[in-house]
Amino acid sequence: MSNEKPLFIVDAMLGKLAKKLRLLGYDSLYSSSIEDDELLHIAKNENRVIITKDLQLIHKAKKHQIASIQITKNEEIEQFLQINEKIDLGKCIISGSNSRCPICNGELKYTEKNDISEKVPTGVFENMNDFWTCNKCGKVYWEGTHIKNLQKFNAELNDRLSS
Numbered sequence: 001m002s003n004e005k006p007l008f009i010v011d012a013m014l015g016k017l018a019k020k021l022r023l024l025g026y027d028s029l030y031s032s033s034i035e036d037d038e039l040l041h042i043a044k045n046e047n048r049v050i051i052t053k054d055l056q057l058i059h060k061a062k063k064h065q066i067a068s069i070q071i072t073k074n075e076e077i078e079q080f081l082q083i084n085e086k087i088d089l090g091k092c093i094i095s096g097s098n099s100r101c102p103i104c105n106g107e108l109k110y111t112e113k114n115d116i117s118e119k120v121p122t123g124v125f126e127n128m129n130d131f132w133t134c135n136k137c138g139k140v141y142w143e144g145t146h147i148k149n150l151q152k153f154n155a156e157l158n159d160r161l162s163s
């Protein structure tokens with residue numbers, strides 16, 4: 001297997017998992033309204049691994065020789081471990097420079113504080129120093145409490161991945 005990061009396409013039922021994958025830095029397409037045929041088409045064209053709970057979709061993917069991973073678990077960490085059984089995720093990192101936008105899958109770029117003064121609440125602006133902006137949708141991110149919760153998830157995940 002190459003060292004390049006895998007690309008994913010996540011089926012409509014797994015929106016939360018898609019967001020987590022993006023935050024952990026994996027390029028993951030997701031739409032809540034995508035049809036199977038379109039999903040298969042994109043996966044084939046862009047060399048993306050399909051992640052789904054839908055056994056029928058898994059069968060279709062196999063028929064078209066597209067890599068796919070079937071998710072059977074409901075808990076997020078368990079779902080990540082299922083992905084890792086098929087594709088080595090390595091060590092997962094959550095940081096502004098590694099994560100992708102959870103909303104649109106765009107890349108985040110480090111942004112000068114003064115450039116975003118009007119886009120974040122005053123309290124955040126005064127207390128935080130590091131900001132990232134999504135290059136696609138323009139949303140601004142910073143290391144607030146939600147990142148702390150994610151880091152906890154991330155630490156537990158890495159623990160499970162290496163055990």
Ligand SMILES: [Zn+2]
Nearest residue numbers: 101104134137
């Ligand atoms: Zn975005």
